[in-house]
Amino acid sequence: MSSNDVSSIITSSFLKGILMGVKILWPLWFLIFATVLIKILFHLWELRRLSKSGIKEIDQMDGLTFEKYLQSLFRNLGYRVERTAYIGDYGADLIVSKDGIRTVIQAKRYSGKVNIKAIQEVVASKAKYHCTEAMVVTNSYFTKPAIELAKANGVKLWDRDKLVNALLSIKKDTGLNDEINEIVVSEEQLADMDDNNVCAICGKRVTEKVKQYCLSNPQRFGGKVYCYEHQKNK
Known part of the structure; x- marks a missing residue:
């Protein structure tokens, strides 16, 4: 047998091995491709969803503007809303009422995670404002100790995800965007x-x-x- 024949046999065996490997492993490759594609599509959907919600604009607000934003949001959600004094608010920014339930809300426009202090403050302010429920709303997320303390004290937590869901639930049917634009403009005019x-x-x-x-x-x-x-x- 010549060297050319040997090379031909080796090459043929190698190609057969590759084809057999592809044939056996194609379900695995398909699964990997499908997983990557799903992740890409979900990421694109999430970006579009966040853009529609207006959360990126919230991330640029100062604390007072965020409070006014939430005032409009909860009003559009069907609550009667009262704002507390900006100075000396005892850890409460809004008082909302609906179906006979009065809730004190602390607004936290943060770039980092909201810690346990926010929970302590809103719990302390419940009695001050004669409320039966307490809530902290943030454009960010909560630390684990904050979540545990909130659970122990019955404090409702709205993190970034819940806030986005609330925004998306009303933006199609309300003029919240126009209201918020007016709030931001008025704040800038005051500053100017x-x-x-x-x-x-x-x-x-x-x-x-x-x-x-x-x-x-x-x-x-x-x-x-x-x-x-x-x-x-x-």
């Missing part, structure tokens, strides 16, 4: 009225109420103005 309405750290414009809050607490802020995010570090 005074060149001193800027954060001493990042230069971001703040509302008149945020400015007055900082100035009314000179021991904490040293007579300077800080945006909501940088107030937390003072």
Whole structure:
């Protein structure tokens, strides 16, 4: 047998082995391809869903604007809504009522996870505002200790996912987008009225109420103005 014949036999055996391997393993390759495709499609669907909800705009808001956003949201969800004072609110930002149930809400527009302090504050504010329920709403998520404390005290938690679902449930049938645009514009107009309405750290414009809050607490802020995010570090 010549060397050419040997090479031909080896090549033929190799190709047969590959074809047999493909034949045996094609279900596995199909499953891998299908899994990757499903993940890509889900990611695209999630991006479209988040874009429709307006959550990205919420991520850019300051704390006070977020409170006003939630005020409009809960009103469109059928609640009667009261806002607490921005200064000295005892850990409560909104009081909502529906079906005879009065709920105190703390709004947390965070970039990181909401910790246990928010739960402690909203629990303490329940009696102050004569509420039977308590809730914390955030554009972010909660730490594990916060979730455990909320469960132990019957505090309802709306994380980013629940907030998005609530937004999507009403945006088709309401003018929430227009209401929120008016809120944001009015906040910017207030800020433009005074060149001193800027954060001493990042230069971001703040509302008149945020400015007055900082100035009314000179021991904490040293007579300077800080945006909501940088107030937390003072």
